[in-house]
Amino acid sequence: MKLKFNTSEPGFWVSGVTHAALLGLAMVGLSSFHKFPEAEEGIPVEIFTENQVSQITKGEKTAKDVQPTPKPRADRVADKTELRDPGEEKRDTPAPPKRPEEMKVADKEEPVASQPPLPTPPPKPAEVKAQEDEKKLIEKAEAEAIEEAKAAAAKAKAEAEAQAKAKAEADAKAKAKAEADAKAKADAEAKKLADAKAKADAEAKVRKDAEVAKKLDLADIKQLLQNKEKNQSTGASANEIQKTPSLGTQTGSAAKLNPSQRDSLIGILTEQIRKCYTVPVSASIGNPTLPYLEIRLNPDGSLSADPAVLRAGPSSTDRAIADAALRAVRRCAPYRLPAQFAPFYADWKTLNVEFDLS
Template sequence: MEFHFDRKEPGVWISAGTHVALLAFALFSVAAPALPEAQEGVPVEVITENQFSEITKGERQADKPMPNAQPRADRQAEKVEDREPENAKTDAPTAPKRTAEMKLANAEEMPLRAEPDPQEVAKAAKAAEEKREAEKAAAKAAEKAAEKAAADKAAAAEKAAAAKAEAKAAAKAEAEKREQLDKLIERQEAEAAAAAAKAEAKAKADAAKAEAAREAARKAAEAKAEAEAERQKEMAEAKAAHEKAEAAAKAEAAAKAKAKAMADAKAKADGEAKARKQAELADKFNAGDIRSMLASKAPSQSTGATGHTVQKVAALGAATGTAQRLSPSLRDALVGLLQQQIERCYSAPPGAAQGVVLPVLDIRLNPNGSLSTEPRIMRGGSSSVDQSIAQAALRAVRRCAPYNIPATYAPYYNDWKAINAEFEFTAT
């Protein structure tokens, strides 16, 4: 398991470093060599300078002076041929001359070498033996101390290893605990973030829902106001069309009455003039003159129409008489022309693009293209969408009147004055 150093929480690492330092100090303290034991004092003999000079000429570790001692030499000198000074290759050095200050050694002044005392020698041998025994005992004690130090060192090392393992286990447990705590904190933070996101999403959804409700209410109010305005406009248009139709009917009735009065007056005047003429002719009647006049004129090709009764006034035509009728192509062209004009005034209801059933309208027209009667729906479908489309088409028919009918259709008025056609409008 990896341990990551955290600057905010260095306690684990400081504790581990302190334990390691203490353990190292304990190991080095145990491994230090034991101090030498204090030894007893050795008797010192005072000698003269000459004795010291003689002692230093020989072996210091020798038990006694060697008789016939020679100066010490580490190696044998090569044989040198003695030559006379005049025959030597190099000049021999001149022997030093004795000065006045130099004195000769006096044999009397030199002390004689004393023979060693047997008791002293035995005592020295005994002391040396005791010293060797003491050194052996010291060596054994040092060996025991070393063994004890090694055992203590091993125990300390074992204890340090146990402490290190314990510290490692504690650090591992602390790391696991901290990791679990970090995971718990991360999970709590994630849950808090999720809850905040959920609350924010809910708030946004509620706000969007409220905004949609307000927008729907506004659109509904606008649609209602538009429908009310459309209804008022249709009512005004219907009223204006009704008034216009009434005015046209009144004008037409007045014109017909005037024409009838004029025709009656003219007929009356013509009848009176004819009566006066007949009276004059009766007064001047002469059968011979009439015979001669008739004889002088050629007989006419026709003597007039015959019937059950004599009718001097021209007929206006029967309602069921034979009149010119539209061909299918002309009728389709006229319906298409009317649909183009109606479609300019058509406004599709909100939410209805195209119905299932196309509306069939009954339109009654005057020769000038105006509506002779109110249009009506012959087929509008059963659904609300089809009904709304049919009503919108009916409003468009009223709004676009009067219609522009080409003069070529004037002779066929009796065939197109009542149009029952199916209309298909596009949504605008």
């Protein structure tokens, strides 16, 4: 428990002042402490008991030496008295006791033969029957306990096997699902990569065709048109030259697209139609037949006629893909076409193209 001090309470200041005063008094008392006096050398004193004082021999002032064991002073020798041995008086001594005769050792007692045990009385018939009934009950209880233990063991074994089987099936299903999910994910990634590659290839092809088209010599195109005009003007004569344009005839000739230019133009149209195309749900099933369309265009890229299906597969999926392609062609018009293809309009005003819009 943590104590909290409150400086606003009077007890705090009273306690502080008291402790400070006690500390100051202790310091003053210790500073005025006097040293103890130095120890003085003691004088040896010998103490005599009363018995020792009574045995002190009086000395003489005229004696020269001090005897270590002084004897009392005597002026003459005392008479000596002869002391004799008093001896012993004769006494009547009793006769010593006679030695007792040897005592005979008593014969060992022979061991008493143990008596045979008393015969157990035969049990009564009622007791015999009760014992048999009790024995049968015990045997029956033991048999039932054994059967119950066996049944419990069999049940536990069956439950363990069922649990193991269920776990194995669940693990197999989980593994199969994981494999299927992984395969579907891998297929989706592969399809995504394939689509991205196809799109990149198509864009690269379009860019390449555009670069090739840009590299065409405009001077050659102009020279070709001039030669064509000269050839047409030499075919007929009149009083004056008529240069007013008119509709062409079946026998007339016009500039045609080379294979590279045609592929480039079709790639440009396909790329624009792809943005307006919605893939039918059934298109992912099976291997549908690609539609073959007829597209009629004006010089500005708009549709001069409604697009038509020239060829389609017999299945409902094929027809759904063809209808989706027609809707995409209508929705994306007018098309943005490079000006370099304008001189070849007579060759691309009607295009029969097989579109792969998957």
